[in-house]
Amino acid sequence: MTPLPEHLRQATRARTEEVDKRARAALAELAKAGKPISFTAVARQADVSTDLLYRSSELRTLIERRRAKRGSVATAPAALHGDSxxxxxxxxxxxxxxxxxxxxxxxxxxxxxxxxxxxxxxxxxxxxxxxxxxx
CATH class of the missing domain: 1.20.5 (Single alpha-helices involved in coiled-coils or other helix-helix interfaces)
Structure with missing residues (x-):
């Protein structure tokens, strides 16, 4: 498999950074508005997929921390079974x-x-x- 050309790597990097910024902004907006914080709520607010949020370890950690800090969202079904x-x-x-x-x-x-x-x-x-x- 041939490596991606530099311009495509830059475009991918820029898109990833832009999505990351949108997700962080959405998380901050939800927290500021006092709304429940969940992966679904952040995904809707940022117009990104929940899968993207779950796959990004950094965003996932941020959302889980904010959610735990607020205690506003019921425990996810996966957590009920002892699975992260x-x-x-x-x-x-x-x-x-x-x-x-x-x-x-x-x-x-x-x-x-x-x-x-x-x-x-x-x-x-x-x-x-x-x-x-x-x-």
Whole structure:
């Protein structure tokens, strides 16, 4: 993979800095207005994705600190389970779904084979019946 040209790296850096500034400004505005601080509220105010806020360790830490300081937002579902991120829950659910899919696939395969065998037996019995009736 070839490295990005310098002008693209600069554009990416500028965009990242601009998004960071918007998120910080949104966080400050929410705090100043006395509004509840959450990742969703900051994302809406800054017009950025919540995923971006979660992935940026610096912004994530700032939001979590402000939220904890204010105590204005209910504990996130991930924190209730002792996990600092919903990513672990998503991975666990995805793994569970994959196991279930595999089990269903195996069952469908087994049932198809049984159906094929039953259809073969049925065909054989119909042929025997047809021979018997003509005699």
């Amino acid at each position: 991120s919903t990513a672990a829950e998503v991975r666990a659910l995805s793994a569970r779904r994959a196991r279930q899919q595999e089990a269903h696939h195996d069952e469908v395969t087994r049932l198809r084979k049984a159906l094929e065998a039953a259809q073969g037996e049925n065909l054989e019995l119909r042929r025997r019946l047809a021979r018997h009736e003509t005699d």
